[in-house]
Amino acid sequence: MARRLEVISNHLGEKPQTMAKGLKTQYVKDPIKFMGLEDLIPMSLNTKRMQLREILDRDVAPLLPEFIEKAQFPREVLGKIKGLFGLSEAKYGCRQVTPREKSIILYELARVDTSLATFYALTMSLVIYTIEALGSEEQKAKYLPGLCNLDLIGCWGLTEPDFGSDASGLQTTATPVDGGFILNGSKRWIGNAIISDIMVIWAKNTKTNKIEGFVIPSKTPGIHVKNIDRKLGLRMVQNGVITLIDVKVPITTRLEKATNFANGVKVVLEHSRVSIAWIATGMLSGVYEASVKHLRERIQFGVPIGAFQLNQEKLVRVLGHFHSCFLLAWRITELQEQGKATSGQAGLVKAITSLIGRDAVRLGREMLGGDGILIDNYVMKALADMEIVYTYEGTYDINALVAGEAITGISAFKSSYSLRKK
Numbered sequence: 030m031a032r033r034l035e036v037i038s039n040h041l042g043e044k045p046q047t048m049a050k051g052l053k054t055q056y057v058k059d060p061i062k063f064m065g066l067e068d069l070i071p072m073s074l075n076t077k078r079m080q081l082r083e084i085l086d087r088d089v090a091p092l093l094p095e096f097i098e099k100a101q102f103p104r105e106v107l108g109k110i111k112g113l114f115g116l117s118e119a120k121y122g123c124r125q126v127t128p129r130e131k132s133i134i135l136y137e138l139a140r141v142d143t144s145l146a147t148f149y150a151l152t153m154s155l156v157i158y159t160i161e162a163l164g165s166e167e168q169k170a171k172y173l174p175g176l177c178n179l180d181l182i183g184c185w186g187l188t189e190p191d192f193g194s195d196a197s198g199l200q201t202t203a204t205p206v207d208g209g210f211i212l213n214g215s216k217r218w219i220g221n222a223i224i225s226d227i228m229v230i231w232a233k234n235t236k237t238n239k240i241e242g243f244v245i246p247s248k249t250p251g252i253h254v255k256n257i258d259r260k261l262g263l264r265m266v267q268n269g270v271i272t273l274i275d276v277k278v279p280i281t282t283r284l285e286k287a288t289n290f291a292n293g294v295k296v297v298l299e300h301s302r303v304s305i306a307w308i309a310t311g312m313l314s315g316v317y318e319a320s321v322k323h324l325r326e327r328i329q330f331g332v333p334i335g336a337f338q339l340n341q342e343k344l345v346r347v348l349g350h351f352h353s354c355f356l357l358a359w360r361i362t363e364l365q366e367q368g369k370a371t372s373g374q375a376g377l378v379k380a381i382t383s384l385i386g387r388d389a390v391r392l393g394r395e396m397l398g399g400d401g402i403l404i405d406n407y408v409m410k411a412l413a414d415m416e417i418v419y420t421y422e423g424t425y426d427i428n429a430l431v432a433g434e435a436i437t438g439i440s441a442f443k444s445s446y447s448l449r450k451k
Protein backbone atom coordinates (compact mmCIF):
# COMPACT_ATOMS: atom_id res chain seq x y z
CA MET A 30 0.00 0.00 0.00
CA ALA A 31 2.80 2.40 1.00
CA ARG A 32 4.59 1.70 -2.29
CA ARG A 33 1.34 2.34 -4.19
CA LEU A 34 0.82 5.69 -2.46
CA GLU A 35 4.40 6.60 -3.27
CA VAL A 36 3.83 5.78 -6.93
CA ILE A 37 0.64 7.86 -6.98
CA SER A 38 2.31 10.84 -5.33
CA ASN A 39 5.22 10.53 -7.76
CA HIS A 40 2.78 10.80 -10.60
CA LEU A 41 1.29 13.89 -8.99
CA GLY A 42 4.76 15.37 -8.91
CA GLU A 43 4.66 15.82 -5.15
CA LYS A 44 7.51 13.58 -4.20
CA PRO A 45 10.80 12.55 -5.75
CA GLN A 46 11.23 9.04 -7.12
CA THR A 47 12.00 6.13 -4.82
CA MET A 48 15.54 4.86 -4.53
CA ALA A 49 16.22 1.72 -6.55
CA LYS A 50 16.99 -1.23 -4.26
CA GLY A 51 20.54 -2.59 -4.34
CA LEU A 52 22.00 0.59 -5.84
CA LYS A 53 25.50 1.46 -4.60
CA THR A 54 25.33 4.50 -2.35
CA GLN A 55 28.74 5.71 -3.58
CA TYR A 56 28.50 7.85 -6.67
CA VAL A 57 29.72 11.24 -7.91
CA LYS A 58 27.07 13.59 -6.57
CA ASP A 59 29.05 16.80 -7.03
CA PRO A 60 30.69 17.29 -10.46
CA ILE A 61 33.49 19.40 -8.98
CA LYS A 62 34.81 16.28 -7.21
CA PHE A 63 35.16 14.02 -10.27
CA MET A 64 38.58 15.38 -11.23
CA GLY A 65 39.32 17.15 -7.97
CA LEU A 66 38.60 20.64 -9.32
CA GLU A 67 38.07 21.86 -5.79
CA ASP A 68 41.83 21.41 -5.24
CA LEU A 69 42.22 24.50 -7.43
CA ILE A 70 40.23 26.57 -4.96
CA PRO A 71 42.12 27.86 -1.89
CA MET A 72 40.99 25.97 1.18
CA SER A 73 39.49 28.95 3.05
CA LEU A 74 37.48 29.90 -0.04
CA ASN A 75 36.30 26.35 -0.47
CA THR A 76 35.09 26.31 3.13
CA LYS A 77 33.15 29.54 2.49
CA ARG A 78 31.75 27.96 -0.66
CA MET A 79 30.37 25.00 1.24
CA GLN A 80 28.88 27.27 3.91
CA LEU A 81 27.18 29.33 1.22
CA ARG A 82 25.91 26.18 -0.46
CA GLU A 83 24.34 25.03 2.78
CA ILE A 84 22.53 28.36 3.25
CA LEU A 85 21.37 28.46 -0.35
CA ASP A 86 20.10 24.88 -0.33
CA ARG A 87 18.38 25.23 3.04
CA ASP A 88 17.11 28.81 3.18
CA VAL A 89 16.93 30.11 -0.38
CA ALA A 90 16.22 27.36 -2.90
CA PRO A 91 12.88 26.30 -1.35
CA LEU A 92 11.55 29.88 -1.55
CA LEU A 93 12.30 30.43 -5.24
CA PRO A 94 9.77 28.34 -7.24
CA GLU A 95 6.90 30.61 -6.22
CA PHE A 96 8.73 33.75 -7.37
CA ILE A 97 9.80 32.04 -10.58
CA GLU A 98 6.24 31.00 -11.35
CA LYS A 99 4.95 34.51 -10.71
CA ALA A 100 7.96 36.14 -12.42
CA GLN A 101 8.52 38.29 -9.33
CA PHE A 102 11.76 39.64 -7.95
CA PRO A 103 12.44 37.78 -4.66
CA ARG A 104 13.09 40.82 -2.46
CA GLU A 105 12.48 38.65 0.62
CA VAL A 106 15.53 36.56 -0.25
CA LEU A 107 17.95 39.49 -0.44
CA GLY A 108 18.62 39.46 3.33
CA LYS A 109 20.05 35.96 2.98
CA ILE A 110 22.62 36.94 0.35
CA LYS A 111 23.43 40.40 1.68
CA GLY A 112 26.93 39.61 2.94
CA LEU A 113 28.13 38.46 -0.48
CA PHE A 114 28.63 41.89 -2.04
CA GLY A 115 31.73 44.09 -1.97
CA LEU A 116 34.49 45.83 -3.91
CA SER A 117 37.78 44.77 -5.44
CA GLU A 118 39.46 46.33 -2.39
CA ALA A 119 38.05 47.03 1.07
CA LYS A 120 37.03 50.70 0.95
CA TYR A 121 34.10 53.03 1.61
CA GLY A 122 33.03 50.66 4.40
CA CYS A 123 32.60 47.79 1.91
CA ARG A 124 34.42 44.47 2.22
CA GLN A 125 36.81 43.12 -0.37
CA VAL A 126 35.59 40.45 -2.78
CA THR A 127 38.42 39.06 -4.92
CA PRO A 128 37.75 37.88 -8.49
CA ARG A 129 38.06 34.28 -7.31
CA GLU A 130 35.61 34.77 -4.47
CA LYS A 131 33.15 36.51 -6.76
CA SER A 132 33.46 33.64 -9.23
CA ILE A 133 32.81 31.00 -6.63
CA ILE A 134 29.79 32.93 -5.30
CA LEU A 135 28.38 33.19 -8.83
CA TYR A 136 28.99 29.49 -9.34
CA GLU A 137 27.09 28.57 -6.18
CA LEU A 138 24.23 31.00 -6.86
CA ALA A 139 23.80 29.75 -10.42
CA ARG A 140 23.80 26.14 -9.22
CA VAL A 141 20.59 27.08 -7.40
CA ASP A 142 19.09 29.63 -9.79
CA THR A 143 20.26 31.69 -12.78
CA SER A 144 18.10 34.74 -11.97
CA LEU A 145 19.67 34.98 -8.54
CA ALA A 146 23.17 34.70 -10.02
CA THR A 147 22.27 37.27 -12.68
CA PHE A 148 21.14 39.71 -10.01
CA TYR A 149 24.51 39.25 -8.31
CA ALA A 150 26.49 39.64 -11.56
CA LEU A 151 24.47 42.68 -12.57
CA THR A 152 25.03 44.36 -9.23
CA MET A 153 28.67 43.39 -8.77
CA SER A 154 30.12 43.24 -12.27
CA LEU A 155 28.11 45.90 -14.04
CA VAL A 156 26.85 48.51 -11.56
CA ILE A 157 29.38 48.36 -8.71
CA TYR A 158 32.33 47.67 -10.99
CA THR A 159 31.43 50.55 -13.32
CA ILE A 160 31.33 53.02 -10.45
CA GLU A 161 34.41 51.57 -8.76
CA ALA A 162 36.50 51.51 -11.93
CA LEU A 163 35.23 54.59 -13.75
CA GLY A 164 33.50 56.86 -11.24
CA SER A 165 34.63 59.92 -9.30
CA GLU A 166 35.51 59.80 -5.61
CA GLU A 167 32.24 61.56 -4.89
CA GLN A 168 30.21 58.95 -6.81
CA LYS A 169 32.05 56.09 -5.11
CA ALA A 170 31.48 57.47 -1.61
CA LYS A 171 27.86 58.26 -2.41
CA TYR A 172 26.75 54.99 -4.02
CA LEU A 173 29.10 52.09 -3.27
CA PRO A 174 28.21 51.54 0.43
CA GLY A 175 24.48 51.44 -0.36
CA LEU A 176 25.00 49.12 -3.34
CA CYS A 177 27.21 46.76 -1.33
CA ASN A 178 24.72 46.36 1.50
CA LEU A 179 21.74 46.29 -0.87
CA ASP A 180 20.14 49.46 0.48
CA LEU A 181 20.41 50.62 -3.12
CA ILE A 182 19.60 48.60 -6.21
CA GLY A 183 21.22 49.58 -9.48
CA CYS A 184 20.69 48.88 -13.15
CA TRP A 185 22.98 49.25 -16.16
CA GLY A 186 21.56 50.62 -19.40
CA LEU A 187 23.51 50.12 -22.59
CA THR A 188 21.38 48.38 -25.21
CA GLU A 189 18.53 50.09 -27.04
CA PRO A 190 15.52 48.98 -29.04
CA ASP A 191 17.45 49.43 -32.31
CA PHE A 192 20.99 48.85 -31.01
CA GLY A 193 21.61 45.51 -29.30
CA SER A 194 24.65 43.73 -30.73
CA ASP A 195 25.60 47.00 -32.36
CA ALA A 196 25.75 48.72 -28.95
CA SER A 197 28.52 51.12 -29.95
CA GLY A 198 26.06 52.67 -32.41
CA LEU A 199 23.68 53.65 -29.61
CA GLN A 200 21.48 56.68 -30.17
CA THR A 201 20.76 57.97 -26.66
CA THR A 202 22.18 61.46 -26.48
CA ALA A 203 23.81 63.54 -23.75
CA THR A 204 23.67 67.17 -24.73
CA PRO A 205 26.00 69.43 -22.73
CA VAL A 206 24.20 72.39 -21.13
CA ASP A 207 25.18 74.83 -18.42
CA GLY A 208 26.29 72.79 -15.37
CA GLY A 209 25.33 69.41 -16.79
CA PHE A 210 23.70 67.39 -19.55
CA ILE A 211 20.29 66.64 -21.00
CA LEU A 212 19.70 62.98 -21.75
CA ASN A 213 17.27 61.74 -24.39
CA GLY A 214 16.73 58.24 -25.70
CA SER A 215 15.60 54.74 -24.90
CA LYS A 216 17.15 51.61 -23.37
CA ARG A 217 15.79 48.08 -23.70
CA TRP A 218 16.16 44.85 -21.73
CA ILE A 219 17.64 46.60 -18.71
CA GLY A 220 17.77 44.22 -15.72
CA ASN A 221 16.44 45.63 -12.42
CA ALA A 222 15.18 48.77 -14.23
CA ILE A 223 11.82 48.93 -12.49
CA ILE A 224 13.18 48.16 -9.02
CA SER A 225 16.28 50.31 -9.30
CA ASP A 226 17.25 53.30 -7.16
CA ILE A 227 20.08 54.33 -9.45
CA MET A 228 20.86 53.82 -13.13
CA VAL A 229 24.07 53.71 -15.10
CA ILE A 230 23.15 55.13 -18.51
CA TRP A 231 25.40 55.12 -21.56
CA ALA A 232 24.84 57.96 -24.01
CA LYS A 233 26.53 59.76 -26.89
CA ASN A 234 27.88 63.20 -26.04
CA THR A 235 26.49 65.39 -28.83
CA LYS A 236 29.51 67.68 -28.68
CA THR A 237 32.32 65.09 -28.79
CA ASN A 238 30.33 62.22 -30.39
CA LYS A 239 31.88 59.90 -27.77
CA ILE A 240 29.94 57.38 -25.68
CA GLU A 241 30.01 58.40 -22.03
CA GLY A 242 28.48 57.01 -18.85
CA PHE A 243 26.24 58.66 -16.27
CA VAL A 244 25.11 57.46 -12.87
CA ILE A 245 21.77 58.97 -11.99
CA PRO A 246 18.91 58.47 -9.52
CA SER A 247 16.09 56.48 -11.15
CA LYS A 248 13.55 59.01 -9.92
CA THR A 249 15.08 61.90 -11.89
CA PRO A 250 12.25 63.74 -13.71
CA GLY A 251 11.92 62.63 -17.33
CA ILE A 252 12.81 58.96 -16.69
CA HIS A 253 10.05 56.47 -17.47
CA VAL A 254 10.37 52.73 -16.92
CA LYS A 255 8.15 49.96 -18.21
CA ASN A 256 8.66 46.32 -17.32
CA ILE A 257 8.98 43.72 -20.07
CA ASP A 258 6.41 41.12 -19.05
CA ARG A 259 5.73 37.60 -20.37
CA LYS A 260 9.41 36.65 -20.33
CA LEU A 261 10.06 32.88 -20.43
CA GLY A 262 13.61 32.96 -19.14
CA LEU A 263 15.31 34.57 -16.13
CA ARG A 264 11.84 34.86 -14.69
CA MET A 265 12.77 36.61 -11.47
CA VAL A 266 14.93 39.29 -13.08
CA GLN A 267 12.86 42.35 -13.89
CA ASN A 268 13.93 43.59 -17.33
CA GLY A 269 12.59 46.86 -18.54
CA VAL A 270 12.49 49.58 -21.14
CA ILE A 271 13.81 52.94 -19.94
CA THR A 272 12.73 56.06 -21.77
CA LEU A 273 14.63 59.29 -21.13
CA ILE A 274 12.89 62.49 -22.12
CA ASP A 275 14.80 65.71 -21.52
CA VAL A 276 16.39 64.32 -18.37
CA LYS A 277 18.51 67.09 -16.87
CA VAL A 278 21.46 65.80 -14.85
CA PRO A 279 24.32 67.69 -13.19
CA ILE A 280 27.87 67.33 -14.46
CA THR A 281 28.74 65.36 -11.30
CA THR A 282 26.71 62.41 -12.66
CA ARG A 283 29.19 61.78 -15.45
CA LEU A 284 31.60 58.86 -14.97
CA GLU A 285 34.86 60.72 -15.19
CA LYS A 286 37.05 57.90 -16.55
CA ALA A 287 34.57 56.70 -19.19
CA THR A 288 35.50 59.18 -21.86
CA ASN A 289 34.72 56.90 -24.83
CA PHE A 290 33.39 53.41 -25.68
CA ALA A 291 36.80 51.73 -25.41
CA ASN A 292 37.68 52.99 -21.94
CA GLY A 293 34.10 52.87 -20.67
CA VAL A 294 31.65 50.20 -21.87
CA LYS A 295 34.36 47.88 -23.20
CA VAL A 296 36.29 47.86 -19.92
CA VAL A 297 33.16 46.89 -18.01
CA LEU A 298 32.02 44.21 -20.47
CA GLU A 299 35.45 42.61 -20.55
CA HIS A 300 35.18 42.28 -16.77
CA SER A 301 31.56 41.19 -16.57
CA ARG A 302 31.72 38.55 -19.32
CA VAL A 303 33.86 36.49 -16.98
CA SER A 304 30.98 36.55 -14.49
CA ILE A 305 28.63 35.21 -17.14
CA ALA A 306 31.02 32.33 -17.82
CA TRP A 307 30.77 31.45 -14.13
CA ILE A 308 27.00 31.56 -14.29
CA ALA A 309 27.06 29.04 -17.17
CA THR A 310 29.46 26.85 -15.17
CA GLY A 311 27.33 26.95 -12.01
CA MET A 312 24.27 26.07 -14.07
CA LEU A 313 25.99 22.96 -15.38
CA SER A 314 26.71 21.93 -11.82
CA GLY A 315 22.97 22.18 -11.10
CA VAL A 316 22.10 20.30 -14.29
CA TYR A 317 24.59 17.53 -13.57
CA GLU A 318 23.30 17.05 -10.02
CA ALA A 319 19.68 16.90 -11.10
CA SER A 320 20.54 14.47 -13.90
CA VAL A 321 22.66 12.02 -11.93
CA LYS A 322 20.08 11.93 -9.14
CA HIS A 323 17.29 11.21 -11.59
CA LEU A 324 19.25 8.53 -13.45
CA ARG A 325 19.76 6.68 -10.20
CA GLU A 326 16.23 7.05 -8.89
CA ARG A 327 13.95 6.72 -11.89
CA ILE A 328 13.12 3.13 -12.79
CA GLN A 329 12.05 2.06 -16.26
CA PHE A 330 12.06 -1.42 -17.77
CA GLY A 331 12.72 -2.68 -14.24
CA VAL A 332 16.06 -0.88 -13.78
CA PRO A 333 17.29 2.61 -12.86
CA ILE A 334 17.49 4.55 -16.11
CA GLY A 335 21.15 5.21 -15.31
CA ALA A 336 21.71 1.57 -16.31
CA PHE A 337 21.09 2.47 -19.96
CA GLN A 338 24.19 3.16 -22.01
CA LEU A 339 22.58 6.09 -23.84
CA ASN A 340 21.87 7.89 -20.57
CA GLN A 341 25.36 7.28 -19.22
CA GLU A 342 26.87 8.73 -22.38
CA LYS A 343 24.70 11.85 -22.05
CA LEU A 344 25.72 12.27 -18.43
CA VAL A 345 29.39 11.95 -19.39
CA ARG A 346 28.91 14.69 -21.97
CA VAL A 347 27.34 16.97 -19.34
CA LEU A 348 30.23 16.28 -16.98
CA GLY A 349 32.80 16.84 -19.75
CA HIS A 350 31.17 20.14 -20.71
CA PHE A 351 31.11 21.12 -17.04
CA HIS A 352 34.86 20.56 -16.76
CA SER A 353 35.57 22.53 -19.93
CA CYS A 354 33.51 25.46 -18.59
CA PHE A 355 35.04 25.32 -15.12
CA LEU A 356 38.62 25.24 -16.37
CA LEU A 357 38.10 28.03 -18.90
CA ALA A 358 36.36 30.18 -16.29
CA TRP A 359 38.98 29.40 -13.66
CA ARG A 360 41.88 30.30 -15.93
CA ILE A 361 40.42 33.64 -17.00
CA THR A 362 39.68 34.46 -13.38
CA GLU A 363 43.34 33.83 -12.54
CA LEU A 364 44.35 36.12 -15.41
CA GLN A 365 41.86 38.71 -14.17
CA GLU A 366 43.36 38.53 -10.70
CA GLN A 367 46.81 39.13 -12.20
CA GLY A 368 45.40 42.06 -14.21
CA LYS A 369 46.26 40.23 -17.44
CA ALA A 370 42.86 39.18 -18.84
CA THR A 371 42.12 40.57 -22.29
CA SER A 372 38.93 41.35 -24.11
CA GLY A 373 39.57 38.56 -26.63
CA GLN A 374 40.05 36.01 -23.85
CA ALA A 375 36.88 37.15 -22.06
CA GLY A 376 34.99 36.93 -25.37
CA LEU A 377 36.23 33.40 -26.00
CA VAL A 378 35.37 32.20 -22.51
CA LYS A 379 31.91 33.79 -22.50
CA ALA A 380 31.17 32.43 -25.98
CA ILE A 381 32.34 28.87 -25.40
CA THR A 382 30.85 28.38 -21.92
CA SER A 383 27.45 29.49 -23.20
CA LEU A 384 27.74 27.36 -26.34
CA ILE A 385 28.60 24.10 -24.62
CA GLY A 386 26.44 25.08 -21.67
CA ARG A 387 23.48 25.20 -24.02
CA ASP A 388 24.26 21.67 -25.21
CA ALA A 389 24.61 20.37 -21.65
CA VAL A 390 21.33 21.78 -20.30
CA ARG A 391 19.48 20.28 -23.27
CA LEU A 392 20.95 16.86 -22.43
CA GLY A 393 20.00 17.29 -18.78
CA ARG A 394 16.44 18.12 -19.69
CA GLU A 395 16.31 15.11 -21.96
CA MET A 396 17.50 12.76 -19.21
CA LEU A 397 14.78 13.90 -16.82
CA GLY A 398 12.01 13.04 -19.27
CA GLY A 399 8.63 14.47 -18.28
CA ASP A 400 9.85 15.34 -14.80
CA GLY A 401 12.34 17.60 -16.51
CA ILE A 402 9.71 20.22 -17.25
CA LEU A 403 8.92 20.96 -13.60
CA ILE A 404 10.32 24.12 -12.01
CA ASP A 405 11.54 22.14 -9.00
CA ASN A 406 13.77 19.88 -11.09
CA TYR A 407 16.06 22.68 -12.31
CA VAL A 408 16.69 21.52 -15.88
CA MET A 409 13.82 23.15 -17.80
CA LYS A 410 14.35 26.49 -16.11
CA ALA A 411 18.08 26.13 -16.85
CA LEU A 412 17.26 25.38 -20.48
CA ALA A 413 15.29 28.63 -20.78
CA ASP A 414 17.79 30.62 -18.73
CA MET A 415 20.75 29.35 -20.75
CA GLU A 416 19.20 30.93 -23.85
CA ILE A 417 19.65 34.26 -22.12
CA VAL A 418 23.15 33.46 -20.90
CA TYR A 419 23.87 32.72 -24.57
CA THR A 420 22.38 36.10 -25.54
CA TYR A 421 23.12 38.78 -22.95
CA GLU A 422 26.40 40.66 -22.42
CA GLY A 423 26.90 40.19 -26.16
CA THR A 424 25.47 37.15 -27.94
CA TYR A 425 27.55 34.06 -28.62
CA ASP A 426 28.19 35.42 -32.13
CA ILE A 427 29.40 38.80 -30.93
CA ASN A 428 31.71 37.32 -28.29
CA ALA A 429 33.05 34.87 -30.88
CA LEU A 430 33.78 37.86 -33.12
CA VAL A 431 35.54 39.67 -30.28
CA ALA A 432 37.74 36.58 -29.82
CA GLY A 433 38.07 36.12 -33.60
CA GLU A 434 39.41 39.64 -33.95
CA ALA A 435 41.92 39.02 -31.16
CA ILE A 436 43.09 35.85 -32.91
CA THR A 437 43.32 37.09 -36.49
CA GLY A 438 43.77 40.80 -36.05
CA ILE A 439 40.82 41.26 -38.42
CA SER A 440 37.54 42.82 -37.34
CA ALA A 441 34.56 40.98 -38.86
CA PHE A 442 31.66 42.76 -37.14
CA LYS A 443 30.50 44.80 -40.09
CA SER A 444 28.96 43.35 -43.21
CA SER A 445 29.87 44.74 -46.63
CA TYR A 446 26.15 44.85 -47.43
CA SER A 447 24.63 48.31 -47.27
CA LEU A 448 20.94 49.20 -46.95
CA ARG A 449 21.67 52.32 -48.97
CA LYS A 450 23.24 50.45 -51.92
CA LYS A 451 20.18 50.23 -54.17
Ligand SMILES: Cc1cc2nc3c(=O)[nH]c(=O)nc-3n(C[C@H](O)[C@H](O)[C@H](O)COP(=O)(O)OP(=O)(O)OC[C@H]3O[C@@H](n4cnc5c(N)ncnc54)[C@H](O)[C@@H]3O)c2cc1C
Pocket residue numbers: 151185186187188192193194195217218219220221263268417420421422423424425426427430441442443
Ligand atom coordinates in the same frame (compact mmCIF):
# COMPACT_ATOMS: atom_id res chain seq x y z
C1 LIG B 1 17.01 38.83 -20.35
C2 LIG B 1 17.95 39.85 -20.88
C3 LIG B 1 18.64 40.67 -20.00
C4 LIG B 1 19.44 41.72 -20.47
N1 LIG B 1 19.99 42.61 -19.58
C5 LIG B 1 20.59 43.73 -20.05
C6 LIG B 1 21.01 44.77 -19.16
O1 LIG B 1 20.85 44.67 -17.94
N2 LIG B 1 21.59 45.89 -19.68
C7 LIG B 1 21.78 46.04 -21.02
O2 LIG B 1 22.30 47.09 -21.43
N3 LIG B 1 21.38 45.07 -21.90
C8 LIG B 1 20.79 43.94 -21.45
N4 LIG B 1 20.37 42.95 -22.33
C9 LIG B 1 20.54 43.15 -23.77
C10 LIG B 1 21.48 42.13 -24.41
O3 LIG B 1 22.81 42.48 -24.16
C11 LIG B 1 21.12 42.09 -25.92
O4 LIG B 1 19.89 41.42 -26.02
C12 LIG B 1 22.18 41.40 -26.73
O5 LIG B 1 23.36 42.15 -26.78
C13 LIG B 1 21.69 41.11 -28.16
O6 LIG B 1 21.10 42.22 -28.73
P1 LIG B 1 19.67 42.09 -29.45
O7 LIG B 1 18.77 41.38 -28.51
O8 LIG B 1 19.28 43.44 -29.91
O9 LIG B 1 19.91 41.12 -30.69
P2 LIG B 1 20.39 41.57 -32.14
O10 LIG B 1 21.56 42.47 -32.04
O11 LIG B 1 19.21 42.04 -32.91
O12 LIG B 1 20.90 40.18 -32.74
C14 LIG B 1 20.02 39.19 -33.32
C15 LIG B 1 20.88 38.08 -33.87
O13 LIG B 1 21.79 38.58 -34.87
C16 LIG B 1 23.12 38.24 -34.55
N5 LIG B 1 24.03 39.29 -34.96
C17 LIG B 1 23.92 40.63 -34.77
N6 LIG B 1 24.98 41.28 -35.26
C18 LIG B 1 25.82 40.34 -35.77
C19 LIG B 1 27.09 40.37 -36.40
N7 LIG B 1 27.79 41.50 -36.61
N8 LIG B 1 27.63 39.19 -36.79
C20 LIG B 1 26.98 38.02 -36.58
N9 LIG B 1 25.78 37.93 -35.99
C21 LIG B 1 25.21 39.06 -35.57
C22 LIG B 1 23.13 38.08 -33.04
O14 LIG B 1 24.20 37.27 -32.61
C23 LIG B 1 21.75 37.43 -32.82
O15 LIG B 1 21.84 36.06 -33.04
C24 LIG B 1 19.61 41.87 -21.86
C25 LIG B 1 18.98 40.99 -22.74
C26 LIG B 1 18.15 40.00 -22.28
C27 LIG B 1 17.43 39.13 -23.26
